[in-house]
Amino acid sequence: MIEGRATARYVRTSAQKAKLVLDLIRGQEVDLALSTLRFARKRIARDIEKVLRSAVANAQQKEGASGDADRMFVSSCYANQGPSQKRIRPAPMGRAFRIVKRTAHLTVHVTERPEVVARVSAPVPPSQPDESTGDESAPARAPRARAKRVTKPKAKRATKKAAKAT
Numbered sequence: 001m002i003e004g005r006a007t008a009r010y011v012r013t014s015a016q017k018a019k020l021v022l023d024l025i026r027g028q029e030v031d032l033a034l035s036t037l038r039f040a041r042k043r044i045a046r047d048i049e050k051v052l053r054s055a056v057a058n059a060q061q062k063e064g065a066s067g068d069a070d071r072m073f074v075s076s077c078y079a080n081q082g083p084s085q086k087r088i089r090p091a092p093m094g095r096a097f098r099i100v101k102r103t104a105h106l107t108v109h110v111t112e113r114p115e116v117v118a119r120v121s122a123p124v125p126p127s128q129p130d131e132s133t134g135d136e137s138a139p140a141r142a143p144r145a146r147a148k149r150v151t152k153p154k155a156k157r158a159t160k161k162a163a164k165a166t
Contacts, residue, residue: 002065003062004109004110005110006108008106012101015079017042022079024040025052025077026077033052034052037052054108055108073110073111075111083103084101
């Protein structure tokens with residue numbers, strides 16, 4: 001199983017916003033994930049698309065890879081929080097407000113699906129004739145045992161009601 005990985009570090013967005021888009025493509029085929037990112041209405045989708053394309057290219061360069069992007073899917077993707085830049089904004093009456101400019105590290109893993117090999121099965125032996133009905137085409141079935149439903153006795157409820165009444 002060939003796997004490719006790519007990471008974009010210090011991307012100017014919060015990890016929380018990036019996770020919203022990454023959740024859309026997790027587990028999808030690469031072609032479907034790229035089209036999902038193309039039409040996503042979030043700005044971070046363009047950066048994630050670049051990382052996904054890089055991960056596919058990295059997987060195709062590995063030894064033993066088929067080079068077929070149609071067999072690849074997004075096995076995992078996540079966004080970790082990067083360092084935050086702290087800035088000061090002037091506020092009224094000589095005060096200052098803090099602005100936090102967050103960054104994120106985006107990581108995408110793609111994996112190649114193994115080829116599906118058709119399995120040749122052994123011929124099925126002919127079924128035994130059903131002796132009860134004389135039908136030779138239907139296999140014999142064992143009778144099904146029914147489970148009895150266990151119910152609680154109502155005597156306890158009756159005694160509680162009688163005790164409350166007195």
